Amino acid sequence: MDITKVETTEPAPSGGRWLEIFTGTYAPTTTMLCLGVAIFSFNGFLVSTTLPTAIAEIGGARLISWSVSLFLTASIIAGMMAAHAKQRFGARASLTAAGGTFLLGTLIAANAGSMPQLLVGRIGQGLGDGLIAATCYTLIPDIYPKRLMSKVFGTEAAVWAIGAFAGPVLAGLLTEFVSWRAAFYVNVPIILTFLAFVLLILPKSVPGDGAEPHGPIPVLRLGLICLGMLAVMIAGVVEDRILSGLLLALALAGFPLTARLDRRAPNGLLPRSAFGFSSLSGLGFWVVVMMSVAQAASGVFMVYGLQNLWHFGPTIAGSTGALMAICWSLSAVLVANIHHPRLQITLIWVGPLLQTIGIGFITTGFLSGHLALIITGQIFVGCGFGTSWSFISQTMMAASLSSERDKTSALLPTLQSAGFALGGAIAGFTANAAGFVNGASGEAVRQPVVAAFSLASLLAALAVAAAVRATRRDMLADADLDACALSPTAEPR
Numbered sequence: 480m481d482i483t484k485v486e487t488t489e490p491a492p493s494g495g496r497w498l499e500i501f502t503g504t505y506a507p508t509t510t511m512l513c514l515g516v517a518i519f520s521f522n523g524f525l526v527s528t529t530l531p532t533a534i535a536e537i538g539g540a541r542l543i544s545w546s547v548s549l550f551l552t553a554s555i556i557a558g559m560m561a562a563h564a565k566q567r568f569g570a571r572a573s574l575t576a577a578g579g580t581f582l583l584g585t586l587i588a589a590n591a592g593s594m595p596q597l598l599v600g601r602i603g604q605g606l607g608d609g610l611i612a613a614t615c616y617t618l619i620p621d622i623y624p625k626r627l628m629s630k631v632f633g634t635e636a637a638v639w640a641i642g643a644f645a646g647p648v649l650a651g652l653l654t655e656f657v658s659w660r661a662a663f664y665v666n667v668p669i670i671l672t673f674l675a676f677v678l679l680i681l682p683k684s685v686p687g688d689g690a691e692p693h694g695p696i697p698v699l700r701l702g703l704i705c706l707g708m709l710a711v712m713i714a715g716v717v718e719d720r721i722l723s724g725l726l727l728a729l730a731l732a733g734f735p736l737t738a739r740l741d742r743r744a745p746n747g748l749l750p751r752s753a754f755g756f757s758s759l760s761g762l763g764f765w766v767v768v769m770m771s772v773a774q775a776a777s778g779v780f781m782v783y784g785l786q787n788l789w790h791f792g793p794t795i796a797g798s799t800g801a802l803m804a805i806c807w808s809l810s811a812v813l814v815a816n817i818h819h820p821r822l823q824i825t826l827i828w829v830g831p832l833l834q835t836i837g838i839g840f841i842t843t844g845f846l847s848g849h850l851a852l853i854i855t856g857q858i859f860v861g862c863g864f865g866t867s868w869s870f871i872s873q874t875m876m877a878a879s880l881s882s883e884r885d886k887t888s889a890l891l892p893t894l895q896s897a898g899f900a901l902g903g904a905i906a907g908f909t910a911n912a913a914g915f916v917n918g919a920s921g922e923a924v925r926q927p928v929v930a931a932f933s934l935a936s937l938l939a940a941l942a943v944a945a946a947v948r949a950t951r952r953d954m955l956a957d958a959d960l961d962a963c964a965l966s967p968t969a970e971p972r
Contacts, residue, residue, distance in 0.1 A: 555900070
């Protein structure tokens with residue numbers, strides 16, 4: 480089946496219709512991409528409800544945090560390599576290898592007799608997951624015309640949010656009524672279906688494969704990134720504040736050094752403009768990272784705070800925490816119907832602004848004890864992500880050089896994972912500095928939680944500043960991207 484980009488000679492001025500991506504030529508590809516995102520989302524949240532039961536059988540409680548840490552680190556490293564792998568081997572071969580690696584990791588984890596064996600499986604899942612998610616993102620601008628991209632991103636955001644909400648629920652039900660191993664085995668038919676789509680509909684080469692000369696695998700830079708992520712993960716769980724601070728400082732200093740080395744290398748992992756302050760795409764990377772870093776405070780302390788300060792059970796506390804994902808999904812679908820280019824550009828900074836306001840509400844709610852403020856904040860945060868994610872992604876892809884579009888696309892989900900990991904460590908360090916200790920409960924939790932969310936609101940404000948600067952008229956002009964570049968008739972550069 481030919482899935483290369485198909486465009487009519489006179490696309491409708493109002494943009495594409497939802498029906499187009501779910502029928503005809505694009506339907507199989509949309510299904511494949513949705514499966515890829517669902518796998519990534521589901522497994523990112525799987526262990527939170529599964530591992531406590533698994534530990535009762537196989538032991539290894541002291542290593543429980545590493546089940547998330549190693550999964551995230553592996554997925555980030557694989558995501559960084561996605562553009563390199565796609566250009567060297569092609570999307571079809573990359574996704575096939577990624578699916579096989581994920582399947583092997585799943586089987587190892589499902590049959591683990593000890594925690595170290597389960598961690599090996601989680602590493603395999605992370606490597607496969609990271610490569611699948613990143614490669615799927617690189618295929619969006621390769622396959623879909625501009626007029627359909629907002630619909631595709633809206634669909635992907637909805638699938639991710641549904642997976643984030645439904646993943647822990649399904650895993651919990653399987654663990655409770657069948658076995659914790661069944662929660663891992665449920666991945667098997669999903670990944671096999673995904674692989675079937677990859678082999679049946681993807682040709683050996685798609686637009687974007689072999690986009691630039693490739694060099695050897697950058698082992699040194701990947702190793703530095705891996706060490707930096709491990710430092711972040713350890714910093715988030717150690718109780719010694721001095722050691723935690725040193726590890727965070729080491730990681731935060733190491734990432735710019737790695738980026739500088741990467742810019743000088745002929746086979747860079749990052750786009751040349753990544754994390755710069757003078758280009759639209761460089762600032763766009765800062766927006767994605769800072770929004771994710773700020774959001775991590777909710778992932779670490781939202782449910783914990785609700786259980787300790789309002790004495791909610793796991794179901795109600797988890798549902799309140801998942802409200803953000805639901806609002807993300809709904810708002811992403813709604814804004815995908817917006818086709819006015821200037822409004823699309825405006826939503827790029829409106830999203831981070833909504834997130835900042837929402838985290839402010841959450842902080843005030845925990846400080847004052849008003850639950851309604853926390854619920855309102857969750858709604859604002861979810862809508863912030865949902866209204867901006869599609870247009871941030873689309874604009875960054877359009878602003879990238881054609882030879883670097885794969886790298887830009889692949890980094891979008893990868894940077895989200897990295898931001899969540901870094902933000903979780905920062906939130907944990909901030910709470911510890913504010914007096915949080917293991918086993919803290921009741922009112923002893925309030926001040927540390929408020930401190931973590933207060934810092935998160937400041938980090939979200941930095942995302943607003945970066946987004947406002949990125950969407951200034953001079954930035955759009957320097958990127959050879961004005962408001963018309965997001966119109967349905969325009970094609971990516």
